[in-house]
Amino acid sequence: MSKITTSISIFLCTLLFFGHANSRLYDQEHQVLMELKQHWQNSPSIAHWTLSNSSHCNWQEITCANNSITGLSLINMSISETIPPLICELKNLTLLELQYNNIPGNFPITLYYCSKLKHLDLSQNLFVGPIPQDIDRLSELRFLNLAANNFSGDIPASVGQLKELRVLHLHQNQFNGSIQPEIGNLQNLEELLLAFNRKAMPSKLSLNFTQLRNLKILWMREANLIGEIPESIGMLTALEVLDLSTNGLTGKIPNSLFKLKHLSELYLHKNKLSGEIPQFIESLNLTVIDLSANKLTGPIPNGFGKLEKLSQLSLMFNQLSGEIPESIGRIPALTDLRLYSNNLSGFF
Template identity: 45%
Template sequence: MEHLNLSANYFGGTMPAALAGLPALRSLLLDTNQFTGAYPAAEISKLTRLEQLTLAWNPFAPAPAPPEFAKLTNLSYLWMSNMNMTGEIPKAYSNLANLQLIAITGNNLTGEIPAWVFQHPKLESVYLFANGLTGELPRKITAGNIIELDVSSNQLTGEVPEDIGNLKNLIILFMYTNQLSGAIPASIAMLPNLRDVRLFENKLSGELPAMLWSLPKLNNLNIQNNGFTGAL
């Protein structure tokens, strides 16, 4: 068996250890059920051919993100939202060289966003919203394939990095409801594909970059509840 999709049902209890006996699996979709107990990290980490893994929306027992998943080097899609996850985003996940989407939202993650997230060469979608992430955003940003970046509803501080201008493919930028400060970097106006920018409910200040109004595809800009000044 290569594909197993059990999502959006009412399966409950702990996940069976028999999962480890399906070594050919390429996709394992277990989201939106009633699975409880510990994350099946040991079993799933043996499925080294996995490309897609979804465990989101299950009432697992609170626990850190399983570092064992770093062994799944073929993963391109990892969805672990709303599953009572605690602790930090593992630095070991930088080993997931083929990752294109990571979604770990609506959990209780803490600590800083690791630098690898913003330096990953293949990541396209990053969803880390609605956690308790703290600290500043990494200053070095080279992940030029990111299309959607959502780190909203955390406790992030510091400035929006100037290197945000390196995300030339970026379409969606959500950083709202944090504690970001300083000015919006001028480099944000160099992102030709931006369509939706939401930076509301922060502590941003200063004047808006003049070229921001010239972005050809910008459809929505929400910067309410900040401290911006100057003329439009």
């Protein structure tokens, strides 16, 4: 047998081997889907999951790569049963979306066995109890959304060990412990949403959070924050949206806040902030500023007039004084201006 013939034979054998392995993996994963359907009480929304139907890789809830399942998106499917361990028999699963269902119980630690999981969305369900202290076992996660459930206790320090996280959404829960500063260890984090955790223990905005140099969105409205906004918040150089409204924050607005080049939306309303608004404004991308319902004094910064993209400026219910800068009347994008309930004088 010539070398060419031998090479062809080896190539064909390899094709047959991988073809057989692929077929076996497909059959195994299809069976897992059938068992999931049965566990979820044959939910009408996945009635099309059948043995005789076309390839499951063509089903809208399924994402495949190389004929193997990598994603399950079962959003708003009226699922009211738990997440079974067998889901991790889908060995190549990287994305799991189960939001807007009625899934009960504690955090499903069986997902620890989904070793390739990068994207996990369990928001808008009925989960209760604490987030496990060893959640860092999901070490590959880049996206974690547990919002709008009934999780309680502390946000565990181990969350800070999920080094690959880009997105962390924990808003609208029942956390009654403290917000752990270890979250500041997530150097790749771009979105941190902790709003509407009204039962959280009163806590200061952690200095560790100012280490999040890639953070674009920080949403901590109604998170029971107290104390001052640290001057080091100016280190969040990628920040685009900052919402610390409806808390118990005191002290002055840091000068560094209006030096953030990418900042577009700033919400600090309904706090106890005092002193003057910083006069030097370098955040020229601002579109919204809401500093209303505080204890701010002094003049309205003339520098606000430089903000050509500003569409909303809310400063009402403070103790501001002096004249309204003429430059504000020349802001081309401004459509919503609220300055009432202050001690302003002169004409606009």
